[in-house]
Amino acid sequence: MPAHAPETTHDDPLARERAHLAASRLALRAMRADVESLDIRDVTANWVNAAVLKAQIDDRIKALADLAHTPLFFGRLNYLHAPGPAEPEAPNGPLYIGRRHVHDAHGDPMVIDWRAPVSQPFYRASRTDPQDVALRRRFGYTGGELTAYEDEHLCDPSEAASVSKLLQQEIERPRVGPMRDIVATIQPEQDEIVRSGLSGSVCVQGGPGTGKTAVGLHRVAYLLYAHRDRLARTGTLVIGPNRSFLHYIEQVLPALGELEVKQATVDDLVAREGLEVRDTDPAETAVVKGDARMADVLRRAVRSHVTAPTEPLMVVRGSRRWRVPAYELAEIVEELQIRDIRYGAAREALPQRIAHAVLVRMEQAGEAPDDRVQDAVARGTAVKAAVKEIWPPVDPAKLVLRLLSDPDFLAAHADGLLSDDEQKLLLWPKPFRSVKSAKWSAADLVLIDEAADLVERTHSLGHVVLDEAQDLSPMQYRAVGRRCTTGSATVLGDLAQGTTPWATRSWDEALAHLGKPQAVVEELTAGFRVPREVIAYASRLLPSISPGLAPVSSVREAPGSLRISPAASADLTAEVVEACRASLSYEGSIGLIAADARIPVLADALRAAGLAYLAPGEETTAESRLTLVPASLAKGLEYDHVVLDEPAAIVDGEPDERTGLRRLYVCLTRAVSGLTLLHAAPLPQALA
Structure with a gap:
């Protein structure tokens, strides 16, 4: 399966492919121009309809944007037989597979959307199951320019199977800027999840680098393609663990032409006007507030307001x-x-x-x-x-305020559900007189959201994607589940990366709290992002943090990608700064990950050394590639090169050793190309 470089003759295959790319770009611009030229002044009955139609046209114009550095197509299929009547949009000639549909002036397709059924064999065809594909061609790009192609003759027994070099290059391409789509590199097992139906919910257990986040986002894009009318009415939502993570992934769906998918954190979902989070619960209190038994306590408290009538x-x-x-x-x-x-x-x-x-x-x-x-x-x-x-009215916030302030009221409704010690953990040291003066925590707002749903039904969406789900409490799962009671969900996570005191112990338990006990659990074990040497080193922690969980098997071997360095001097911070300076000689993004308590010290040292750095969520550029990342915010992010500061400090920064080792596992697996680990204190026993 050789990759072909440019030839000198004008009619060589690469030149023809470039010509098709140029013609496709012209066709896309013509499609956009057609939409821009629409005159809707006399086609609507009133100004409301006109405003709605104009908004739809504006969205269509945005979706037809020609992004110069985003290839219009990345693959091509030649079938042994012409597609039949079941695929009316497919041309008789080669099918070019791309991020969006493009047609010429006659309406004939020049690029087929990757989500179309006729595109599916590009991802799933193999020598053992060619699916009527004679030729699969992959294209290589540099800066948006088509520079190479690579062919697989799936029905030719004389051609030996080999690993696609272009595919490997695309996976290993340096990361600068936000997360990008993976439509050119979706693997068969990922494609099966992406194309699973809207009616069923799916839970994806995937270790670091298996592409579970990308799979979830591409599933949304696929569902919007296959069920656009339905989801346009009911809505879709992507839920991430924090704002930095959402900023990192926010460009994936727009690059695929999907502009209407909303993104939020769980805290965003349960936020209520006028209530500000001004307090943080101790871990043991947060565990009780996040326990599913609190739903029964709240139900009792709400129903207690009903008084049996005694007078006619x-x-x-x-x-x-x-x-x-x-x-x-x-x-x-x-x-x-x-x-x-x-x-x-x-x-x-x-x-x-x-x-x-x-x-x-x-x-x-x-x-x-x-x-x-x-x-x-x-x-x-x-x-x-x-x-x-x-049957008096009930204010959810006032109800929770009373539960957390009034020992007798709490005891009456927690009897048989919570122990006396658990009830004491829930009660505020100082009762607050009003809802606005109360020092609410994030867990309190989840309780208020539960109480609000007991009073009035929460609006349900058509589909919800929940990423980094392993860190949610049962009550948070219930809050998410309320948003998709009449829809479906895609749950993404890794049990080994659970770093909260209430982290998920099993997906069956989590899905029951979510209200989706029938969801299918899929496991991704093939790693494409983290080098084999790095993931194997991090996987030494699995027996301690998640016994029985299968380690990720990386398809990428990168000798020299792992470097472990005990401090050569008494100044570990200075050595870390020099490691960052050395990493900047490499191509791509650099992440300096450290225990939260070490961040101020490292920030001062970087500034003193004249090394500019970004905060998590800020977009890397060619000029600014170093990001200083607290360990608590590293989850879900990735960098070409990672400098990891003092693993023992990361472990010690958590409430217990197991949680600390899980946090360290997350930090160890953020590297795409190389990991440099520096330490002065002894390494955890599993890594020593």
Whole structure:
């Protein structure tokens, strides 16, 4: 499978491919010009429709942008037989596979969207299963220019199978700037997950470098292609662990032409206007607040507001009075409680049920009331007063405020669920009088979100992607699950990288909390990003941090990619700074990762040495390639070269050794090309 360099003749294959690329770019520009020239002044009935249509046209124009450094196509397929009627968009000649569909002035496709069914064999065809593909061609680019191609003749038994050099070069290409798409390098096992249906939820367990984040993002792009109308109505959402991570991945979907997917953290989901996070819970308190038992405590607390009626209700209608006895009111209330509908929905139904009981008495007295009379009775002063007393409104924030401030109220509703010691952990040292004055923590807002859903149903989206899911508490899983009760989810994570005190112990347990117990769990074990030497070294920690979990098997062998250096002097910081300076001689991004407590010291040393650095989430450029990364923010990020400062400090910075070793495992596996580890203190036993 040789890679071909340019030839000198004008009609060589590479020249023809370049000509097709140039023609495709012209066609894309023409498609955009056609949209820009649309005149919608006389095609809409009112200004609202005109505004909606204009917004849709603007989005279409953005999606048709010709990105100079993003290849329009990256592969080509030649089938043994012409595609049949099931693929009406496929041309009879070669199929060029790219990031978006491009057609010429006659409507004939010049580039086929990678998500189209006819493109699937580009990712899955093999010598054992050629799927009617005679030739698969991959293209190599430099700065947006087509510079090479590589052919596989899948049906030719005389051609020996070999590793694609262009594929390997694309995977190893230096990382500068935010995360990019992987449409040119999707592997068969990844493609199966990407193209799985919208109706089912998927959980992807993947170690470092297996591409699970990319798989999740590309699955969103695929689902938007295959189910665009449905997801346009219901919406999609990508949830990441922090803002730095979301900034890092934010360009992947727009590069694939998908501009409408929202991104958020779990804290963003549960944020409430007027409530500010001003406190951090101790680990043991956060564990209790994140426990699924808190959902039952909150349910009890919400339902406790319902009071059984003890007095009859008298309704005056004209010159007549209608009496509903207390026992009948109690039966209505009991029926609504048995149905276990949301508190707010039941409260809205109660006045209509009471009014219906009044109408029954009117009919028995010979009157003929209609629905308008029932509505009038339900809105009457007497019924409103009864409802307010029997089923009063509940403010979720005030409810949680009372639970965390009032020992008796908490004890009444946590009885049999939480121990006395656990209840003490929940109570604030100093009660707060108002919602706005309270020093809320992030875990408190999750509790308020749960209480709010008990009162009013949370809006559900069509599809949610949850990345770095192993770090969520059961209550956080429930908060995410509420956003996709009528939709599906893609859950991404690695049990070995769980670094919170409440980290996920098993995916079955996590999926049950999410409300998706039937989700299919897929495991990715082939690594494409982290060099074999680095991942093998980091995997020495697996028996201690996640026994039984299969280590990642990297397909990339890179001799010399791992360098472990004990400090040669008493000044470890100076040696780390010099290691960063030396790494800048390499191509690509540099990440200096250290324990959070070491960051101020290293920042001062870098400035004193004249080395400019970025914070996590800031975009690397050719001029500014060094990022100083606290260990707590390293998860999900990647750098071509990593300088890792003092592993023992990273371990010691966590509440316990196991969590510390998991944090170290994360930090060890952020390197794409090389890892330099410097230490003065002894290494953890598994790495020594």
